[in-house]
Amino acid sequence: MIQVENLTKKFEGFTAIDNISFEIKPGEIIGLLGPNGAGKTTTLRILTSYFNPSLGKIKYDELDIIDNTIKIQQKIGYLPENNPLYEEMKVKEYLNYAGQMHDIPKTELKEKVNKATEICDLKSKQNQVIGKLSKGFKQRVGLAQALIHDPEILILDEPTEGLDPNQRIEIRDLIKKIGQAKTVILSSHVLSEVEATCDRVLIINQGKIIASGTPDELKKQATSQTKIFIKIEGPLEKINETLKKTEGVERIISAKKEANLVDIVLETDSTLDLRKKLVHLIINNGWELYEISRQEKSLEDIFVNLTKKI
Amino acid sequence: MNHIKAIISKELKNYFNSPLAYIFISIFLVIANWLFFTNFFLQNQASMRNYFAFLPWIFLFLIPAITMRLWAEEKKLNTTELLFTWPIKDYEAVLGKFLASLLFLAITLVASLSVPITISFLGQLDWGIVIASYLGALFLGASFLAIGLFVSSLTDNQIIAFIIAIALSFIAFIIGENLVLYVLPDSLVSLFQFLGLGAHFNSISRGVLDSRDIIYYISIIAFFLYLNTRQIENRKWK
Structure with a gap:
């Protein structure tokens, strides 16, 4: 159990984290989501004791992070932002080094290094110099380093940043596989990432938590509006005006004429399904309806809404 | 202790896996031998006094090349974030790096033993x-x-x-040298002579092993390693 209470971090001239509190239960996969510069990395650096908090308390199972730094660091596997590595070392050499730093006894070191290389599918690369590996493999080396001592808690700062779509999926699956038996905290500014891997999401902006919950809960919380897409053959201006006056339509997001088709996107109250009403309206006016569809807001829209408002 | 050992062996490997180590040792040996042997046969004495008189100046310009990489590179590549989130104490990292560089220097000095061995063939060398x-x-x-x-x-x-390391080492060295001592008021001469890095070296290399000189060097080393540790801890509170 990780408890964060009233955490604040001030750097010279600005507040990176502003009085945030949250709890993480054992076995959870938590996503920290936020735009760049929101305070995700700073939060993770404090959780791993790279920085100390300016104010507030952090406890891991009743152990305070300031008094028991080393004990807590032993429980954590950490993949820092941008995956820094000792690039001049060979993969195996580096994992050995990381293992020694985690106090793995000599007798078990070989076995643990083998296990980590196996999980991260690095067997074929173990004698290569890290600097010469591709980005995807470097990421695996970073993960293997975080896993070497079989930690209870994994903290991953943007683990899929800079990878191509295939590598993203591979790393994401790897995290899911590893995360079954561990507490995982990962940060990202990519929504689909967090949606795909996390049990719970904390959305952070400008150092504050502005929303939290499961991905589904967040969607429900914020879907007070729904979009409707329509394609009609008819006069643009008249259609525009008629639709604007219709009850339940909150605003017209865009309306444009392409060839002889009018393309319209509406935002409506999500409690009402306006499609039926709109179809009647269009037909009664003598226009031709080509297409109508309804789309609920994606997590993407919620994220954009939440982080832009403030 | 295991952490320190691991860091020492990693840093030493790092030296010898890059050309820097070989370039450093070669340059050191070439300069030291050349400066020494140009005068050696003129003096016609089987002594290394001149050799050890040059040595501080060679150290001054070459030793910063051993240490410049040790933290600057980690900071540039952000690997400090790995090192300091691993369960180790900050001072262990400082000590590990220091001892690795010291071992490297010791290896260089051992390589330069060719000089006294050569001289001992030419005449009676006082090995003490x-x-x-x-x-x-x-x-x-x-x-x-x-x-x-x-x-x-x-x-x-x-x-x-x-560059800064050369400058700082130069200051620490020169304050005890005659160049500076001549212009100081008499009351300050003995203090500056004591503080400068050179005077203690001169008295040791005359063959006098005084505990004061050794304590002096150990305190200087401890002082800068302490500052180093504090500087590293400083990141946490910034």
């Missing part, structure tokens, strides 16, 4: 003085290393670390 001088050189070098390592922790730029 030679050994004391090498010991003094190791202490003096260790002080320069501690200064250079500290300077390296202040920046993420190796060139800046190199």
Whole structure:
């Protein structure tokens, strides 16, 4: 159990984290989501004791992070932002080094290094110099380093940043596989990432938590509006005006004429399904309806809404 | 202790896996031998006094090249974030790096033993003085290393670390030399002579192993390693 209470971090001239509190239960996969510069990395650096908090308390199972730094660091596997590595070392050499730093006894070191290389599918690369590996493999080396001592808690700062779509999926699956038996905290500014891997999401902006919950809960919380897409053959201006006056339509997001088709996107109250009403309206006016569809807001829209408002 | 050992072996491997180590040792040997042997046959004495008189100046310009990388590179590549989130104490990292650089210097000095061995074939060499001088050189070098390592922790730029380390080592060395002592008021001469890095080296290399000189060097080393540790801890509170 990780408890964060009233955490604040001030750097010279600005507040990176502003009085945030949250709890993480054992076995959870938590996503920290936020735009760049929101305070995700700073939060993770404090959780791993790279920085100390300016104010507030952090406890891991009743152990305070300031008094028991080393004990807590032993429980954590950490993949820092941008995956820094000792690039001049060979993969195996580096994992050995990381293992020694985690106090793995000599007798078990070989076995643990083998296990980590196996999980991260690095067997074929173990004698290569890290600097010469591709980005995807470097990421695996970073993960293997975080896993070497079989930690209870994994903290991953943007683990899929800079990878191509295939590598993203591979790393994401790897995290899911590893995360079954561990507490995982990962940060990202990519929504689909967090949606795909996390049990719970904390959305952070400008150092504050502005929303939290499961991905589904967040969607429900914020879907007070729904979009409707329509394609009609008819006069643009008249259609525009008629639709604007219709009850339940909150605003017209865009309306444009392409060839002889009018393309319209509406935002409506999500409690009402306006499609039926709109179809009647269009037909009664003598226009031709080509297409109508309804789309609920994606997590993407919620994220954009939440982080832009403030 | 295991952490320190692991860091030492990693850093030593790092030296010898890059060309820097070989370039450093070659340049050191070439300069030291050349400066020494140009005068050696003129003096016609089987003594290394001149050799050890040059040595501090060679150290001054070459030792910062050993230490410049040690922190600056980690800071530049952000690997400090790995190192300091692993369950180790900050001082272990500082000590590990310092001892690795000291071992490297010791290896260089061992390579330079070719000089006294050559001389011993040419005449009667006083090995007692030679050994004391090498010991003094190791202490003096260790002080320069501690200064250079500290300077390296202040920046993420190796060139800046190199130049500032030369400047700082130069100041620490020159304040005890005659050049400065001549212009000082008499009351300050003995203090500056004591503070300068050179005077203690001179007295050790005369063959006098005085505990004051050794304590002096150990305090200088401890002081800069302490500053280094504080500088590293500083990241937490910024």
